[in-house]
Amino acid sequence: MNLFEHLALLAVLVLAAGFLSLSEIALAGARKIKLKLLAEAGDERAHKVIALQAQSADFFAASQIGLNAIAILGGILGEGALRPFFLEWLTLFYDGPGRDNVAFALSFVFVTTLFVLFADLMPKRLAMIAPESTAMAVVRPVMVVIRVFKPLSWALNKVANMLFRVFGVDTTREDRITFDEISAVVEAGAQAGVLQKQEQHFIENVFELESRAVTSTMTTRENVVFFTLNEAEDSIRQKIATHALSKFPVCDGVIDRVIGYVDTRDILVQLFNRQSRFQLNESSIRKVLIIPDSLTLSELLDRFRATKETFAVVINEYALVVGVVTLSDIMVTVMGKWGAPLEADQQALQREDGSWLIDGSTPVADMKRVLELDALPEEEHYETAAGFMMYMLRKVPKPTDSVEYEGMRFEVLDVDHYRIDQLLVKRIGARGAPSATQADTVAD
Template identity: 80%
Template sequence: MNLFEHLALLAVLVLAAGFLSLTEISLAGARKIKLKLLAEAGDDRARKVMALQAHSADFFAASQLGLNAIAILGGILGEGALRPFFLEWLSVFYAGPGRENIAFTLSFVFVTTLFVLFSDLMPKRLALISPETTAMAVIRPVLFVIRLFKPFSWTLNVIANGLFKLFGINMTREDRITFDEISAVVEAGAQAGVLQKQEQHFIENVFELESRAVTSTMTTRENIVFFDLTEPEESVRQKIAAHSLSKFPVCDGVIDRVVGYVDTRDILVRLLNNQSHFHLSESTVRTVLIIPDSLTLSELLDRFRSSKETFAVVINEYAFVVGVITLSDIMVTVMGRWGSPLEADQQTMQREDGSWLIDGSTPVAEMKRVIDLQSLPEEERYETAAGFMMFMLRKVPKQTDSVEYEGMRFEVLDVDHHRIDQILVKRLDPGQKALGAATPAAH
């Protein structure tokens, strides 16, 4: 064969190897969820790709056979065709020793570059751009290649499976999807403009219900407004007028002896029915849902659904009331600023200098989102901004106590009976950053 025929055959081998490389990456990178949607829309090619992914051993064996055979044949053909050409070309301006070796090196570099560029790098990058579309486009010729190499691939798979079994390697693929993977997809969607930033936070908050405890969202004990069974009617009216709440727990003497709750709509109905007088008793209050403080928000949603209630009292292991929580509180946790803009503004406020004023009761997740922090140290040990400060300081905080973490200073601005009311968060200049990951700076 002349040089042109050698180069034409070499080009065919390069294209064949490129096709196999492209199919390998596209089949491996095609997302099962997207293929499933295409298959449900009626695309038979997507079903074939999914079936091949589930039983991919035959294809990869055939692909590796083809790639290695093409690489060996391409090397032999390239060296045989190009070395004389490079040798003749070198003779024009170089007649010294080593011409054979130089010609061999040049032919080797040329053929290798040709295969790397057009049979490996470019096909794989093309396949990664749209793996599902590429996989469906090549699925029919791929199935033909598998049938062509079936005897050889079967033999190789038998040997490979025997070796895997000998070394105790489990070849079962797990297709579990984790929260981190879903979060990464959602974040990628937000960066691509498919999702708005608020929608991204909404989706992430829904998944966080599984890990967040009820104590991170409840109204705490000191902020509970409750009625006593013997409370005068006038006092009840004043509390309802002073507090914009729809439900009030009813207690027998002290807050830890909860007997039920009152819905202000029931009182309104009585007033509309011209019942000007009403009194509280165990027969007129509703049964309240009592839950432990160890429940997650997701578990509480299940309790609300099964009991048909939307209000619950939270108690600790000593049967002391630690807070109350409603279905609306959970919705605010999910919706964030959408659900309750006034409440969110009261908990976090950005000042003109870029610093933040954060209420001590602000949930950790909300504080991280507001100040743009990915994580806090040992987050499972506290639930609020105040809890973060107490964990970092390792003491009961006082005014002006501060800690530094990830280039930010957290300073206690106001303390009320050992409870942190407000925290100032300010980003430090690069030269002011703490040397360690987290540095208490108590004063």
């Protein structure tokens, strides 16, 4: 064969190796979720790609056999065809010793560069651009390659499986999807403009329901407005008029003796029926849902769904009431400020100088979001901004006490009977300095 015929055959080998490299990356990188959507839309090729991914050992064995055979053949062919050409070319300006070695090195570099560039690097980069569509485009030729190399790939897979068993390697592919992976996809969608920023927050908040405790979103004990069993009608009317609430717990004297709750719609119905007086009795008091403070918001949603209730009283391990929570509280957690009533006080308010006023009862997750913090130290030990300060200070706080974390100063502004009402948060430096373990504490 002349030089042109050798180069043409070499080009065919490069194209064949490029096809195998492209197919490997496309089949390995194709996302199963997207393939399932395409399969459900009626694309038969997507079904074949999914089946091939489930039994990928045959293809990878056939692919490696083909790639290695082509590489060896290409090296032999290239050296035989190009070495005489480079040797003749070198003779034009050099006729000294070592000319054969230089010609061999030039042919080796040329063939290696050709295969690396056109049979490996470029096909793999092309496959990564759109792995699903590429995998579906090559799946039928790949099935032919698998059938051609079936006997040899079967033998190699047997040997490989035996070695895996000897070394205790589990070759089962795990397709479990984690929250971090979904969060990364959602964030990528927001950056690409597919999702709006608010929609990204909604999705992330829904997944947070699995980890957030009911205490992070409930109305705390000291803010609970309740009726006593023998409360006067005028007092009941006054509380209903003063507090824009639809449900009120009913207690036997003290808040820790909850016997039920009253829905203000029942009172409204009686007023529409022209009943001038309203009394708390068995007919007007509804059975209340009592839940432990260890429940997550996701578990609470399940309780609400099972009982068809939207109001619950939260108690601790000592059977003391720590707060009340409603379905609306959960929706506010998911929707953020969009789900909050327009007249409600904001828990985090940014001032003109860039600092933040944060309510002590603000959940940790909300505080991290407004301050753009990835994490707080040992978050499992507290649930609110006030809990963060008490944990960092290691004492009952007082006004002007402060800690520094991630380049921010958290200062206690107001304390009401040992309860932190409000924090002032200012940025004082670059993030990451100082660390949480080096947080400054203002002593008594």
